[in-house]
Amino acid sequence: MLLYHGIDNVGDSRLNTRFISKDTFEQHLAYFKEHFHTVSLDEYYDAPAHPEKLTITITFDDGYRNNLTHALPLLEKYECPASFFITGIRDAGYDILWADLLDLVSHHSSEELAFSGLIFVKDKKGHFVDLSSRKTLKQFCKDSGWRFKLNMMHSLFAAIDPAILEQTRDYWVQMTTSEIRELSASPWATIGSHGYYHNNLDAIDLSSAKEELEHSRQFLEATTGTPISALAFPCGLYTRDVLKMCNQLGYNKLLAVDYLFDDDDLNLYLVERIGINPYISVTEQMAAILRGTYY
Ligand SMILES: [Zn+2]
Incomplete structure (x- = not known):
């Protein structure tokens, strides 16, 4: 298979x-x-x-x-x-999977992300990491349900240039x-x-x-x-x-x-x-x- x-x-x-x-x-x-x-x-x-x-x-x-x-x-x-x-x-109500949006923002945005009372900063490898726990945002996502991811998505949409979303449509829509x-x-x-x-x-x-x-x-x-x-x-x-x-x-x-x-x-x-x-x-x-x- x-x-x-x-x-x-x-x-x-x-x-x-x-x-x-x-x-x-x-x-x-x-x-x-x-x-x-x-x-x-x-x-x-x-x-x-x-x-x-x-x-x-x-x-x-x-x-x-x-x-x-x-x-x-x-x-x-x-x-x-x-x-x-x-x-x-x-x-x-969304046209993109949370994991694809997270990947896009990880590639294209250097901003830090703040939501759900947490602050994520990019490390040298380009992964968002929570400074207090050193846990990656990806790991947070894997461990949590939709509510956390929904908050994350709103923060990610605010962090990404809409032109980048448009150019890369084939890879996520x-x-x-x-x-x-x-x-x-x-x-x-x-x-x-x-x-x-x-x-x-x-x-x-x-x-x-x-x-x-x-x-x-x-x-x-x-x-x-x-x-x-x-x-x-x-x-x-x-x-x-x-x-x-x-x-x-x-x-x-x-x-x-x-x-x-x-x-x-x-x-x-x-x-x-x-x-x-x-x-x-x-x-x-x-x-x-x-x-x-x-x-
Ligand atoms: Zn899948």
Whole structure:
């Protein structure tokens, strides 16, 4: 199971280290078409693997507009199914994920940030750090829920030049609800949940995680008119209690990055994914997919 994020025109991974170019993506698809057996998420779970070829399925996380504008036309051209894991951030009234906004401000603004009674100053590596605890802002985000991130987003929007946001749109802008609907109408696309706010589900309490997953499904089902049964964990993080709860909520396709617990490989719903690496050649990437690992 392959994990992509964004596709751009030129393969610039400075703004988001998980983007590849349209051209590279097309080379992947051409290789898949010839050598691999590419199936939809449902087939990956339910149908037997190909007797000779490596059976793969393509997934995209984070709901970028470029998934619709750049990836879908190529998936249609090569007749390759893929699934797209989308948050509820548009429903919450934002067009950017908090992590992308934080990355942009970290790259482009030297200002210090003050919110929620904390002051963050940039260190030599360009990370915002709370002076009293020496904890990074990224770590604060990982440990906290939406309220903290919302306060942070307002502070970040005030710190960034709107012209920079405009120039870098391809790297962060989220699909609108009508674009999600357009994507889901393609016979090559399956839509799944990526949480509502992209909170790490191992860090927030279980009742908030439950609320987030229900809310996400309501939004995606209302938008696409199709049942949502797949979930890709934001940042690949979960707990054993979260796994149990997902099954109770009817999420029966659970997409991790790496397994986190010893018995995870016994869980039939839970599948690991290999993240696409923009820093290696197409040949090296295909070799890593064939091995199932980079090591
Ligand atoms: Zn994500």
